[in-house]
Amino acid sequence: MSTDDYKRAAAEAALAHVQPGMKLGLGTGSTAALFVELLGARVAEGLDVVGVPTSEATRELAERVGVPLTTLKDTPELDLTIDGADEVDPELRLIKGGGAALLREKIVAFTSRRMIVIADAKKQVPTLGAFPLPIEVVPFGKEATRRAVERAAARLGLSGKIEIRRAEDDCPIVTDSGHTILDGHFGRIDRPEDLAAALAAIPGVVEHGLFIGLADLALIAGPDGVTTLEAGPASAAANARRFA
Numbered sequence: 001m002s003t004d005d006y007k008r009a010a011a012e013a014a015l016a017h018v019q020p021g022m023k024l025g026l027g028t029g030s031t032a033a034l035f036v037e038l039l040g041a042r043v044a045e046g047l048d049v050v051g052v053p054t055s056e057a058t059r060e061l062a063e064r065v066g067v068p069l070t071t072l073k074d075t076p077e078l079d080l081t082i083d084g085a086d087e088v089d090p091e092l093r094l095i096k097g098g099g100a101a102l103l104r105e106k107i108v109a110f111t112s113r114r115m116i117v118i119a120d121a122k123k124q125v126p127t128l129g130a131f132p133l134p135i136e137v138v139p140f141g142k143e144a145t146r147r148a149v150e151r152a153a154a155r156l157g158l159s160g161k162i163e164i165r166r167a168e169d170d171c172p173i174v175t176d177s178g179h180t181i182l183d184g185h186f187g188r189i190d191r192p193e194d195l196a197a198a199l200a201a202i203p204g205v206v207e208h209g210l211f212i213g214l215a216d217l218a219l220i221a222g223p224d225g226v227t228t229l230e231a232g233p234a235s236a237a238a239n240a241r242r243f244a
């Protein structure tokens with residue numbers, strides 16, 4: 001089976017957690033897109049749900065496949081968010097933002113009673129950080145903010161390069177909310193909570209891609225099928241054995 005097959009298997013498994021009448025957060029990225037497509041097929045069969053998209057791309061896809069949409073203004077509390085991730089560690093801490101949607105994704109996840117992460121097994125890691133950490137910053141002063149991030153990371157012993165993410169035309173990419181993305185090539189983040197707090201304290205940083213304490217469940221698909229991982233200290237040790 002290919003990585004895409006695994007992503008689809010994880011997305012299919014997430015459908016089992018969707019109940020009629022639910023208000024859903026709809027994630028962004030290739031795995032979340034598969035979920036939205038599958039959800040659209042269920043809606044066509046009569047499932048009654050409504051979704052808040054976490055990006056313009058997801059909004060367009062949801063409209064195309066017929067998933068009814070709402071906004072956080074009209075529906076400020078959601079039942080369940082289903083989203084992908086760039087990395088998942090044994091405590092279900094995540095790196096997200098590879099598709100530059102981390103800000104809306106985090107707002108939507110935070111307002112949801114539950115978050116389920118769907119991913120192929122390549123995303124599970126013993127320690128976060130091999131995937132460059134996306135950090136969303138205000139364009140004004142972005143180089144100064146980049147340097148402030150560099151200093152804050154260095155104080156935590158993290159020395160990797162921090163780059164402004166650029167499009168093919170070499171211009172900085174612009175997020176759905178009009179911001180710039182920095183990618184922190186840290187290699188290994190041993191204390192994600194400390195890094196999250198340090199980043200949040202920097203003026204100019206809007207949000208970062210460390211999702212801590214947000215995911216309740218991860219559905220990870222690989223050659224052995226779909227594994228369900230739960231968050232919480234009791235599950236972390238068992239999860240770690242799987243991720244080793």
Ligand SMILES: O=C[C@H](O)[C@H](O)[C@H](O)COP(=O)(O)O
Pocket residue numbers: 027028029030031032083084085086095096097098099100101102105
């Ligand atoms: O900004 C993008 C999101 O955080 C995605 O959920 C994440 O990058 C995973 O995307 P994919 O499922 O395409 O690997």
